[in-house]
Amino acid sequence: MVVRRGDDRGLRRDRRGVDAPDANAGRGGPGPDPRWSPREPRRPGRGRRGVQRARHGLHRPAGLAGVQPRGHRHRHRCPPARDLELRRDRRTSRDVRNLGAGRDRLRRRTVSEAFExxxxxxxxVVAAHLGVPRAEVQRAIAAGTVLVDGTPLEKSHRLAGGERIEVDLAPSAELPREGPPLEIAWRDEHLVVVRKPAGLPTHPTENRRGGTVVNRLLGMGIPLSARGGPLRPGIVHRLDAGTSGLLVVASDDPTYEALAAMFKAHEAERRYLALVRGSVPHDRFEVDAPLGRAGARIRVDATGGRQASTVFEVRERFHRATLLEAEPRTGRTHQIRVHLSSVGHPILGDRRYGGGGDDARELGLERPFLHARRLAFDHPITGERIDLEDPLPADLEEALRRVGREVRPA
Structure with a gap:
């Protein structure tokens, strides 16, 4: 990586040094101070000792006790501290009221989140991830609302990385119960596996408290574990809003803890179907590339990213597309989408990562062609093997039918 640094024009180590050439050299103007550059041509004769004045130049400002160079008020630099104090004293009562209201809003902040x-x-780590003051996080830790792998710890605890952090900085209002009901693939008193439709987020956020899988499950009267936090009750893994397929949710706390440990250890088997752009040359391949966040997007980050690995296998080849089965070995956000985009085969319909365009529109795709078709794991309470499959929804079946009709060039 090439790191470009800003130029150093105008910087001098010392006013007596010769690191930077004089701007007037070679133009007939005065040279640098003759006391320090005796061999400089065109220098004026050595005058009396003291401050030397170059002809046609500016006077050097007189030295002032306690004032650093470049800090003179008439040069519009930083104002003296006493001016800042005067400005603070001139705050109106309205300013003070607004400042107090802002602090009250900060105190009323509600943040509930779980992350690695x-x-x-x-x-x-928690303060940096949430973008909140560390003192606010420390109060939550003291209150026991910050958990590390399900356990409250001291604020000074050193994290190795990869632990599951659950944060609740303030209690949230009860989530609304909504409909219509979701289609259930499997259920008992400990957990439920649903068939999530595309366009439905997995869980609420502070800015969007409805229209999610969680709200639908609450509307169906299904109990959800409180261990995921007020905004993620029972959620041990998630699917992107545009991704359809199988999703498991815990109904009680012991099941939640066991499932969370199972997904963290990558013991649950998950398989996805993805239709990607172009002809993939290998029948089976693995993408092992660390991922990092850049704003709202995820990108491959070889230096500061977190380890991520996905195995892909070709299921069917078409004229301008390939149907792949993806098996994520890790569970990073947007992992399958970013890995496929990084190797030049973005998922068709995935506009965020390069899969939009005419070919996606011709297939009628309004969302990424990504479907969680299989989920297999051992029941954490009974030990029963649960192995479920979900067929492609109608919109993806239609896209697959259209791409199959394309005629290969002779």
């Missing part, structure tokens, strides 16, 4: 930890001190 980065290495570092617990309170610092």
């Amino acid at each position: 930890a980065e290495p570092g001190r617990l309170d610092a």
Whole structure:
């Protein structure tokens, strides 16, 4: 990687040094101070000792006690501290009221989230991830609402990285119960596996408290474990809003903890179907590329990203597309989508990662062609083997039918 640094024009180590050439050299103007450059041509004769004045130049400002160079008020630099104090004193009562209201809003902040930890001190890692003051996180840790792998720990606890952090900075209002009901693939008193439709987010956020899988399950009267937090009750893994397929949700706390440990250890088997652009040359391949976040997007980050691996296998080849089965070995956000985009075969319909365009529109795709078709795991309470499959929904079946009609060139 080439790191471009800003130029150093205008920087000098010392006013007496010769690191930077004089701007007037070679143009007939005065040279640098003759006291320090005795061999400089066109220098004026050595005058009396003291401050030397170059002809046609500016006077050097007189030295002032306690004032650093480049800090003079008439040069519009930083104002002296006493001016800042005067400005603070001039705040109106309205300013003070607005400032107090802002602080009250900060105190009323509600943040509930679960995420995988980065290495570092617990309170610092949580504060950096959520973008909140560390003192606010420390109060939550003291109250026991910050959990590391389900256990409250001290604020100074050192995280190795990869632990599951659950944060609840303030209690949230009860989530609305909504309909219509979801289609259930499997259920008992401990857990439920649903067939998530495309366009439905997995769980609420502070800005969107309805229209999710969680709200639908609550509307169906299905109990959900509180261990996931107020906004993620029972959620041990998630599917992107545009992804359809099988999703397991815990109904009680012991099941939640066991499922969370199972997914963290990658013991649950998950298979996805993805229709990608272009002809994939290999029948089976693996993408092992660390992923990092850049704003709302995920990208391959070889230096600061987290390890991520996905195995792909060709299911069927078409004229301008390939149907793949994806098996993620890790569970990073947007992992399958970013890995396929990074090797030049983005998922058709995935506009965020390069899969939009005319070919996707011709197939009628309004969302990424990505479907969680299989989910297999051992029941954490009974030990029963649960192995479920979900057929492609109608919109993806239609896209597959259209791509199959394309005629290969002779």
